[in-house]
Amino acid sequence: MDNVVHQGTRGQGTGDGRQGNGGRRQGFDTVAIHAGQEPDPTTGAVVPPIYQVSTYKQDGIGGLRGGYEYSRSANPTRTALEVCLAETEVGARGLAFASGLAAEDALLRAVCRPGDHVVIPNDAYGGTYRLFAKVAEPWGVVFDPVALGDVDALRAAMRPETKIVWVETPTNPLLGIADIAALAEVAHDSGALLVVDNTFASPYLQRPLDLGADVVVHSTTKYIGGHSDVVGGALIASDAELGERLAYHQNAMGAVAGPFDAWLTLRGIKTLGVRMDRHCANAEKIVEMLVRHPSVRGVLYPGLPDHPGHDVAAKQMRAFGGMVSFRMESEEAAVRVCEATELFTLGESLGGVESLIEHPGRMTHASAAGSPLEVPADLVRLSVGIEDADDLLHDLDRALS
Ligand SMILES: *Cc1c(COP(=O)(O)O)cnc(C)c1O
Numbered sequence: 001m002d003n004v005v006h007q008g009t010r011g012q013g014t015g016d017g018r019q020g021n022g023g024r025r026q027g028f029d030t031v032a033i034h035a036g037q038e039p040d041p042t043t044g045a046v047v048p049p050i051y052q053v054s055t056y057k058q059d060g061i062g063g064l065r066g067g068y069e070y071s072r073s074a075n076p077t078r079t080a081l082e083v084c085l086a087e088t089e090v091g092a093r094g095l096a097f098a099s100g101l102a103a104e105d106a107l108l109r110a111v112c113r114p115g116d117h118v119v120i121p122n123d124a125y126g127g128t129y130r131l132f133a134k135v136a137e138p139w140g141v142v143f144d145p146v147a148l149g150d151v152d153a154l155r156a157a158m159r160p161e162t163k164i165v166w167v168e169t170p171t172n173p174l175l176g177i178a179d180i181a182a183l184a185e186v187a188h189d190s191g192a193l194l195v196v197d198n199t200f201a202s203p204y205l206q207r208p209l210d211l212g213a214d215v216v217v218h219s220t221t222k223y224i225g226g227h228s229d230v231v232g233g234a235l236i237a238s239d240a241e242l243g244e245r246l247a248y249h250q251n252a253m254g255a256v257a258g259p260f261d262a263w264l265t266l267r268g269i270k271t272l273g274v275r276m277d278r279h280c281a282n283a284e285k286i287v288e289m290l291v292r293h294p295s296v297r298g299v300l301y302p303g304l305p306d307h308p309g310h311d312v313a314a315k316q317m318r319a320f321g322g323m324v325s326f327r328m329e330s331e332e333a334a335v336r337v338c339e340a341t342e343l344f345t346l347g348e349s350l351g352g353v354e355s356l357i358e359h360p361g362r363m364t365h366a367s368a369a370g371s372p373l374e375v376p377a378d379l380v381r382l383s384v385g386i387e388d389a390d391d392l393l394h395d396l397d398r399a400l401s
Contacts, residue, residue: 028088028204029273036083037266048080050263073251077259081266082234085224088203088269089216091236093243095250096262100199100219101127102255103233105135107215108164110249111193114140117161121148121178122372123171125197126365129373145372148178149309151186158190167213168197169206170313172350173325173360173381175300177309180316184212193242199223199351204276206317209238215246222351223322226268226275230261275353278386279322285389286382286396290326295333295400297378300325323350324382325360331377335359338380340399343391355385355392 026034039046053075056068068074078096086094097103108131112118120132122145132143146157148167158165165187169178180196187194195215196208202223208216218224220232235250237243250256257265287301302313303320313320328334337357338346344357348364358364361377368374384392 031087032084032204032272033270035087036080048077048263048266050259051076052259071259072254072256075256075259075262077266078257078262081257081262081269084266084269085218085220085234085236088272089198089209089236090203090207091209091216091238091243092240093237093247095235095237095243095246096220096257096265097233097235097250098255098257098261099231100217100221100233101131103217103219103235104128104131104197106246106249106253106255107195107217107235108132108136108141109253110246112136112141112163115161116141116163117159118143118164118166119146119148119154119157119162119192120144120166121168121171121176122146123174123176123375124166124168124373125172125199126368126373128166128168128197129371130367133371147176148183149176151179151182154183154186158186158192160190162187162190162192164193164195166195166197167208168200169309169316170200170302170321170323172200172323173365173375173379175200175302175307175323175325177302177307177313179312180206180208180211180213184214188212200321200323201317202272202276202351204273205280205319205321209236211316214238214242220265220268221349223276223279224269224272224351225265226272226352227264228349228352228354230264230268232257232261232265275386276319276322279384280319282386282389282392283320283322283324283382283384286384286392287324289393289397290324293397293400295328297327297329300327322384324384326380326382327376328378328380331361334378334380335362337399341395342398343387343395344382344399350381350383352383353386355387356383357381 054071081096082094147153167178184194193214196213197217199219199222216236218234290296290299301324338359344355347356358381360375360381365375
């Protein structure tokens, strides 16, 4: 797996990929560690400094050094992150935002006008659902939640006004899988954009732009940042013209990533590959234990051969990820497990080095109650961290008993 070559890398603005000596394409970890991060030209600092600055001296009016004018428009630490994000996702342009939802909002307002229609997954991230239902819809952008594991269901939901097909795969918290390449074809047949929220997989496990998607969305708060110490978001566009349009909105609307947040995120991305390998390996061991446990009614994990999306996941992902959900006999039993673990910390969010446990119905997805996106009350969600697997297994087994 470590030898999977970074296919078709396109650097920001270069269009032909990050290449090392002799024109070889570089592997994922090399790109994550080096893209956008040349040693500082003045001091040789091997890590991009935190440019904690709002404005830049001009050499005569309009004489900008490196294009820097004002830090909402561009900041060197943020540029380093944006180039790295573009190259790890194999896109033409990367943009870093103050949060995942700020990135989603910028995309939505750059692409949609009143009267337009959007398709979202019928088990979308709760905050994404809320953005469409409570913010976009009152402005006249309508949406339909659709079961995107079924390509025909998308075909039936498409309208002439559909501008975006919004895909999450795997989904949160039900770990449903959607076939990115097949959905891209349906979206493109109607002239809509295919947008993939790649937060759960990360670019290490899945590269939607290679599969035909037009834009990738990230909450970099999760696996990319990876250490539960920074909130951020990103958009990566496959095409430079769309990237430019998104960059215009990023600057015009202003929800940019600050320099320190950009620096922390960049520090996280360097170890994404090695962290994801451990997240996946630990998750697989936990799944093996859960499927055999008498108090567990069912385990949701795309790595299980009986998962309805297993074949598609195996085709489009390098491994099956670090998120695991399972169902207990009752809501009370689910709540009890969440409150009984010690090493798995009870908390929202995901993707950090430390393991987390939560009850989606009462926590992350409480805002979806009563909507088509309501989640089962007996569901427990794990974000499996990179601690020693034996300690995690012991902790869960104790909490289940
Ligand atoms: C957390 C999350 C978001 C929102 O990102 P924030 O950084 O919290 O704004 C979007 N999509 C998914 C799948 C998420 O898990």
